[in-house]
Amino acid sequence: GQNIDQPTEMTATEGAIVQINCTYQTSGFNGLFWYQQHAGEAPTFLSYNVLDGLEEKGRFSSFLSRSKGYSYLLLKELQMKDSASYLCAVRDLYNNNDMRFGAGTRLTVKP
Amino acid sequence: DAGVIQSPRHEVTEMGQEVTLRCKLISGHNSLFWYRQTMMRGLELLIYFNNNVPIDDSGMPEDRFSAKMPNASFSTLKIQPSEPRDSAVYFCASGASNTGELFFGEGSRLTVL
Numbered sequence: 001g002q003n004i005d006q007p008t009e010m011t012a013t014e015g016a017i018v019q020i021n022c023t024y025q026t027s028g029f030n031g032l033f034w035y036q037q038h039a040g041e042a043p044t045f046l047s048y049n050v051l052d053g054l055e056e057k058g059r060f061s062s063f064l065s066r067s068k069g070y071s072y073l074l075l076k077e078l079q080m081k082d083s084a085s086y087l088c089a090v091r092d093l094y095n096n097n098d099m100r101f102g103a104g105t106r107l108t109v110k111p
Numbered sequence: 112d113a114g115v116i117q118s119p120r121h122e123v124t125e126m127g128q129e130v131t132l133r134c135k136l137i138s139g140h141n142s143l144f145w146y147r148q149t150m151m152r153g154l155e156l157l158i159y160f161n162n163n164v165p166i167d168d169s170g171m172p173e174d175r176f177s178a179k180m181p182n183a184s185f186s187t188l189k190i191q192p193s194e195p196r197d198s199a200v201y202f203c204a205s206g207a208s209n210t211g212e213l214f215f216g217e218g219s220r221l222t223v224l
Contacts, residue, residue, distance in 0.1 A: 033212060042202060042215035087154065096166045099213060103153040
């Protein structure tokens, strides 16, 4: 089975940097994904890590440590439009490569 | 490409009625996931198809729920009979392989009175 944990809520200031952590336990790790979900909308893909290290994509970066079962999403130069829920998801090879999501972290960006 | 298309976007029904939710995959995608999202339980995986074959249905709550994929581009999720606790947003998501990212539809918001 899988356990995916992330903080429920975070608040940050416009222009700042915020790091959203995710820890997971899975029997057959096969990739970690971050999705963004604005209120009332569908989740949209942000990033994908399958090897250890940092993946950078503009203002967003995602880090993975497989040995620690740990990932984080780093958002730089925060904008008001970054206020959303951020969902960590893990693919599990031993569970037929399904994709299960954490409960999500609701980020509020304040002026 | 139009993306993943779900219908209906909103449905309000009475307890005991049958509900059918529909999903059209992105052309060329071969994996299909149905999720249910509520405030209390977040995004829960219900069932997962790969190449039209159900791979993992362990998340389907009970026998009242069933899902089919009659062809490579279309899927249905049926609830019969529906109950108030089934009220949620149901998302369909498709992917190009069984390891890549998923693309979500806009969801079907179901309210069972």
